[in-house]
Amino acid sequence: MANRVAVLVIGAIFFASGAGWCDDKLNVAVSHPWLALLASFIGGAEVNVVPIRVWNANGDLVMAERGKTLRELEEGAKVIALDSDDARACGIDGRKKFALRCLYSPFPAEISAMSDPSVIPFVAQRVLTALSEWDSQNYPYYQRRLAEFQARLSSSILMGQVLKDATICDMSGSSGILLQAAGCKVIRPENWELWVKGNYAGLREVLDGNRAQEIMTVIDDDTPSGLKRNLAGRSDVFRWSRPSLEMDYPSFLHEQYISLWQKIITKPLPGRNGKKR
Secondary structure, rough: HHHHHHHHHHHHHHOOOOOOOOOOOOEEOOHHHHHHHHHHHHHHEEEEEEOOOOOOOOOEEEEHHHHHHOOOOOOOOOOOOEHHHHHHOOOOOOOOOOEEEEEOOOOOHHHHHHHHHHHHHHHHHHHHHHHHHHHHHHHHHHHHHHHHHHHHHHHHHHHHHHOOOEEEEOOOOOOOHHHHHHHEEEEEOOOOOHHOOOOOOOOOHHHHHHHHHEEEEEOOOOOOOOHHHHHOOOOOEEEEOOOOOOHHHHHHHHHHHHHHHHHHHOOOOOHHHHHOO
């Protein structure tokens, strides 16, 4: 998908010169692409953000530039991580002394909660605090950017209300909270735990029943790979993608809600995978 493919060109954008640092900006490395999204939005024109880890084309979390980004960070580099476990997971293990800011001790949820519209503004507030500690003169600017982020995020959620009361079969790994935020009637199949383990008993019956009732199934990059393969190519399945650093999160969320809505109102033809029998 275009958003995920765009992640692959992050190297060309951020690493064209060394680790991607800019002398006239606050240079910050971040442990996770979710933090890259927040720091890039809040920092705006005043901050250059380099992600230590990125999502690859399959939506998996991998080291940026195969670890080159981390290796090229100089001692004293400013780094933001969710917590100490997150810092260790991305290789910030004390081999160099960084100016590390852990936002939580520990982060009080799974990392998948970062997509939750009720959680992400609080993380964004802590990102603002970290940036302001390093660059206090631009605090008013970062504060305005945070207010804009929160306003636009709320606007995107309101736009998601075009999906209100739409029944969705949730086979995603982490996107169900976004569907609930839009007011969807989210159902998780009874056999979900079996399918996660690779036993697909009853899967075809559930999919056929969903199609008959015009219920859209949603998957994402955290859906188990075997289940994704079984759902590939179906017209009644929507794949919720990962956000790209080239699109701010509120815009990404708006795009995903509208894309899902358009897929729902475009009725598939009868028959398997939308084909006539």
